[in-house]
Amino acid sequence: MKSTLFPFVLFLAIAFASCKTDLDVKLDSIPAELVVDGAISTDTMEHVVRLKKTGNYFCDQPASVVSGASVTLSDGITSISLLEDQQEKGAYKTPSDYFGVVGRTYTLKITDIDVNGDGIPETYTASSTLNAVPPLKKIQVEKQELFYENVWAVNAWMKDPSGVSNYYLTKAYKNKACISDTITEWGLVSDALFDGTEVSGRTMLYIRSTNKTEKIHCGDRVMLETCSITQDYYNFIGEVKNESRGHNPLFGGQPANIRTNIIQTSPKNATNNPRGYFAAYAISRAETVFK
Numbered sequence: 001m002k003s004t005l006f007p008f009v010l011f012l013a014i015a016f017a018s019c020k021t022d023l024d025v026k027l028d029s030i031p032a033e034l035v036v037d038g039a040i041s042t043d044t045m046e047h048v049v050r051l052k053k054t055g056n057y058f059c060d061q062p063a064s065v066v067s068g069a070s071v072t073l074s075d076g077i078t079s080i081s082l083l084e085d086q087q088e089k090g091a092y093k094t095p096s097d098y099f100g101v102v103g104r105t106y107t108l109k110i111t112d113i114d115v116n117g118d119g120i121p122e123t124y125t126a127s128s129t130l131n132a133v134p135p136l137k138k139i140q141v142e143k144q145e146l147f148y149e150n151v152w153a154v155n156a157w158m159k160d161p162s163g164v165s166n167y168y169l170t171k172a173y174k175n176k177a178c179i180s181d182t183i184t185e186w187g188l189v190s191d192a193l194f195d196g197t198e199v200s201g202r203t204m205l206y207i208r209s210t211n212k213t214e215k216i217h218c219g220d221r222v223m224l225e226t227c228s229i230t231q232d233y234y235n236f237i238g239e240v241k242n243e244s245r246g247h248n249p250l251f252g253g254q255p256a257n258i259r260t261n262i263i264q265t266s267p268k269n270a271t272n273n274p275r276g277y278f279a280a281y282a283i284s285r286a287e288t289v290f291k
Contacts, residue, residue, distance in 0.1 A: 036276035065090025133228035136286035162196025223287035
């Protein structure tokens, strides 16, 4: 029995060890599509809307910017033009004294561009309502161990408005420098479990220790920034986070296109699929010294 089994096992081991083939995957090129990244907040500052183009999957070059566009912003009462920064092409900015007003719906309009290069000018729009945010009364930073990893929980005290669904985007600052500087580090909180209550010490964000510069030490001044965002923007950020982590091949779902609120309005019957998001939100901040 051994004499017949051993050669068979040896054959399988050699066969599986030698099953290696280099595949040259070639993907078709597709027309470029518009990507929008911009937001309006209640801060008085230069608000920026960045326009870029999508690229091919294996392209190793930075995304191309969209320069020379006409970009306007309306709050339903007044309308302004955003000027392109001559030092940063593709970045369109409001005046430095501009700020968003709670309760107004902001509409972004982009014209005079031909992203797909077919010779036909395109027009895109996006709208977002600026919701109120409850003021933060105070925050506290607490060091914890989460899944065998050292983290710093940023806990908040505030009064959540009752009778309305609220969605919060949170970011952390350490000694005035933002350490939640990528979308995957942003915090997302829904008030589904504490609607209308007095929030006392609820964790709004975890600061992780994977980056040495982001670790919190005694004496560091930590600030929490809380933004009241729409449910659609809340879902958009969640989808970006999920897709960036990748999918479990056994238990995860199929990759899917991330939602967007950018709409192409002309030409009619256009087949372009714009990407990205334009958001509007109010901001509340509070800070503390970690001890």
